[in-house]
Structures are given as structure tokens and as C-alpha cells.
Amino acid sequence: MNAEALRALVAEAMLAPSVHNVQPARWRIVDSVTIDLFEDVRTRLSVGDPRGNDAGISLGAAAEGLRIAASRMGLALETHAAPTQTDAALVPVARFLVIEAGIPPDVLAAQVATRASWRCGFAMSSLTDRADVQHLSGPDCAVISDPAALTEAAHLYDAASYGYMRDHAFRAELRSWMRFTPGHPRWNRDGLNAAAMALGRVEAIGASVVLGSAFGVLDWCGVAPGLLAEGKKIVAATGVVVFHRSVGEAPFESGVAFYRLWLGIERAGFGAAVLAALADDPRAAQEIARMAGVPDGRRIVSAFRIGRRPVGGAIERARRSLDETLV
Ligand SMILES: Cc1cc2nc3c(=O)[nH]c(=O)nc-3n(C[C@H](O)[C@H](O)[C@H](O)COP(=O)(O)O)c2cc1C
Incomplete structure (x- = not known):
């Protein structure tokens, strides 16, 4: 070669x-x-x-x-x-x-x-879309598409996600990987830039403030949860894919299957955004496993919000240059 x-x-x-x-x-x-x-x-x-x-x-x-x-x-x-x-x-x-x-x-x-995280909303789902997402179910994947269950999943996600956001150290670490303006030197290289996070210019500034110095006061007033909530996008999604693997599997092996599942979702014509808080928060993971009928002895590795991407949307991905990755 x-x-x-x-x-x-x-x-x-x-x-x-x-x-x-x-x-x-x-x-x-x-x-x-x-x-x-x-x-x-x-x-x-x-x-x-x-x-x-x-x-x-x-x-x-x-x-x-x-x-x-x-x-x-x-x-x-x-x-x-x-x-x-x-x-x-x-x-x-x-x-x-x-x-x-x-x-x-x-x-x-x-x-x-063409695979990329799709953090915008999805196109309105048709009855066919709701039937199609069920075809993604498999030995390590359960699909929730019932509207009431999606609403429940949305509440679980927002609560779990906010639980992490309340931790100052977690927010600081997350912010260090966020690029709020295109002027950031690593905008196109790594981390989460505003375009990838589906934030417009003003929203990006707002997010920077909410996750930064203003969080304490917004949290105290009870306003922060509403500002950070993503649940509406879950309610409007075609489905939530719950990805589970055997307890005790090495994360590396789960990662192989995780990527293949995501590519399979794309092959079926759906876009996806990861909802890691549903897997990381033990209570949320337990609840989502129950809702999705995940058998015992399985670990929730991740979850995806999926749906059809609206026509014309494309996201430019940020990646390190080859020189930065070859050692
Ligand atoms: C283990 C893991 C956890 C992730 N958690 C989240 C998440 O909680 N929310 C989210 O929007 N994306 C999440 N992602 C997606 C990454 O942010 C995304 O893959 C990365 O920004 C690269 O962008 P791309 O998927 O568009 O290529 C996760 C990805 C991995 C591998």
C-alpha cells in the first residue's frame, strides 16, 4: 500500500x-x-x-x-x-x-x-415514517415512536441533561469544547461549533451566557431549565432509538456497533442526534430501558433522536487535519 x-x-x-x-x-x-x-x-x-x-x-x-x-x-x-x-x-x-x-x-x-449529527428539528413525520422507524429494531436496538412515550422520553432527557448541566465543572468542561463564534481558532477542527449545535449567531451568544456566568442566577430563578430544554425536539421526532449491549462489554466494542447502528439509521433515510444523557443518567437509563422493553442483562449504551431531515439541510463537519491526527 x-x-x-x-x-x-x-x-x-x-x-x-x-x-x-x-x-x-x-x-x-x-x-x-x-x-x-x-x-x-x-x-x-x-x-x-x-x-x-x-x-x-x-x-x-x-x-x-x-x-x-x-x-x-x-x-x-x-x-x-x-x-x-x-x-x-x-x-x-x-x-x-x-x-x-x-x-x-x-x-x-x-x-x-454524509452521516452527521442532526441537531435541528426534523421534518414532520408521516405514518409511513413512524412505521419505517420500527424496521430499525434489532437485537441491540429498540425503537420508541408512540407520541405519548416520546413525550415521556423528552421529560426524562431534559431532567437527566439538566442534572449534568447544574454541575459547574461539567459545564466548564463542555464550554471548553464549544466554539460559539466562527472566529474561534478551532471552529473547523474539533469540539462543538455553533453551526453543528444548530445555533444561530444570537442563540450562540445566548448559549454562551447561559452556560457561563449567568447560569447560577438563571438556575436560582428557575429559568435555566427552560432555556436548555431540548425535549420539544424529541416530542417532534419520528422516534427514539435505544441502543443496548450486554452488560460488561468493553466500550470499544460498543463503539464499533454504535457507529454501525448510526450508519444504518442513515441508510434507512433518517437523520439522528445522540441523546447520551438518557444512557448516562442511571435513573433515565432504567426508565428508558423499561419503556423500550429492553431485556435484563443489557446496558443502555446510548440513544438517538431520529427523523427525516428537511430538504436542503447540510452540516459542515469540524475535523482535525490529518497532520494533527498522525503521530
Ligand atoms: C460517546 C458519544 C457520546 C455523544 N453524546 C452526544 C450528546 O450527548 N449529544 C449530542 O448532541 N451529540 C453527542 N454525540 C455526538 C458527537 O457530539 C458528534 O459525533 C461529534 O460532535 C462529531 O460530529 P458528527 O457526528 O456530526 O460527525 C456523542 C458521540 C459519542 C461517540
Whole structure:
């Protein structure tokens, strides 16, 4: 394999989703057939993700992105033990050998370039849409589409999400990954920019104030929950997809399946936004599992609000340059 082809594989892998768009994956092209994956621990969310669960999911998604990219070139990946650690900031995750296998492109390959978080509202759902979302149900995925259940899910989400937002340290960490104006030096590189968060110029300034210095007083007056609530978008969604995996599965493995599920949602013609608070908050996770009929012995890994994207909407994704991700 020539270096350009290997760089193209890495670039495509970086299109995978990651928590707060921190993009923890770092890659080393070792030789013409070997690529190492590392986690850059400087991107860890020490408050929001103290155990590295979301980082693990993000790394699993990136690795799956590499595998899908390779399949597009007829190549398979063989996973080997990670190399030894030589840099405190880079934790080795896995080594991949690229094998000429003549395999067909992954069935989800076509969705990689267009998948993106859709944080705007969705188009009004038709009865057919509501029936179609149910086809996404599977062994690790339950779908809620009944309007009353969506309203309940919306309340659960807003309560869970606000519980996290009340923590000053959580807000500070989140804000450090938010880019409220295009003048931010990392607007196009990483984190959550106002466009990706579906915030107009004025809304972005408002969000910056609410999540910053004004939070205490707005919380005290009882106004902050309403300003941060996202529930209306859940009520108006076509469905909520509840993603569950076996208890005890490593986050990396869950991340592989998480990315494939998201690409599958896109292949079915739906857009999606992650509702991580429904999985992270233990009470919300328990309730959503009950509502979705998730069997015992499963862990809620994540949830998505899904629906049809209105015509014409497209989001430019922020990603690190290849030079920033190759180590
Ligand atoms: C583990 C994990 C948790 C996430 N949690 C949320 C979330 O709570 N809310 C949200 O809007 N997006 C969430 N996302 C989506 C990321 O913010 C998104 O993938 C990232 O910003 C990159 O943007 P893209 O999906 O448009 O490529 C999560 C993604 C991952 C992998």
C-alpha cells in the first residue's frame, strides 16, 4: 500500500463520531501495511467521562471507520495487539494490518461521508415514517415512536441533561469544547461549533451566557431549565432509538456497533442526534430501558433522536487535519 492510500484510510476513519467531537484517535502509519491506533489522553473528559467510557466508544467507532474505509478499497483489516507505550499522552489501543482481500465495500460505506449529527428539528413525520422507524429494531436496538412515550422520553432527557448541566465543572468542561463564534481558532477542527449545535449567531451568544456566568442566577430563578430544554425536539421526532449491549462489554466494542447502528439509521433515510444523557443518567437509563422493553442483562449504551431531515439541510463537519491526527 502506498502512503497516500493509508492516509486516505485514516482521513475517512476520522469522520466517525466522537464524544463532544474531541476526536481521541491518533494514528501511526508504521509501514506499508501497518497502522497503529492510539488514544490521545489529553482529550479525555475528566468530568463528563471519568471512566473513559465515551472515549472508548469513540475509539471503537474510529476503528470501525478504518475498517469500512479499507473495505472500500477491497482491503480487510487484521487486528493485532497494541504496540508498547512510548509516550505518556498516547495510550496504544490496537494495531491493524491491512490485507489485500478483494472484499466488497461494506454495506454501510456509502453513508460514511454524509452521516452527521442532526441537531435541528426534523421534518414532520408521516405514518409511513413512524412505521419505517420500527424496521430499525434489532437485537441491540429498540425503537420508541408512540407520541405519548416520546413525550415521556423528552421529560426524562431534559431532567437527566439538566442534572449534568447544574454541575459547574461539567459545564466548564463542555464550554471548553464549544466554539460559539466562527472566529474561534478551532471552529473547523474539533469540539462543538455553533453551526453543528444548530445555533444561530444570537442563540450562540445566548448559549454562551447561559452556560457561563449567568447560569447560577438563571438556575436560582428557575429559568435555566427552560432555556436548555431540548425535549420539544424529541416530542417532534419520528422516534427514539435505544441502543443496548450486554452488560460488561468493553466500550470499544460498543463503539464499533454504535457507529454501525448510526450508519444504518442513515441508510434507512433518517437523520439522528445522540441523546447520551438518557444512557448516562442511571435513573433515565432504567426508565428508558423499561419503556423500550429492553431485556435484563443489557446496558443502555446510548440513544438517538431520529427523523427525516428537511430538504436542503447540510452540516459542515469540524475535523482535525490529518497532520494533527498522525503521530
Ligand atoms: C460517546 C458519544 C457520546 C455523544 N453524546 C452526544 C450528546 O450527548 N449529544 C449530542 O448532541 N451529540 C453527542 N454525540 C455526538 C458527537 O457530539 C458528534 O459525533 C461529534 O460532535 C462529531 O460530529 P458528527 O457526528 O456530526 O460527525 C456523542 C458521540 C459519542 C461517540
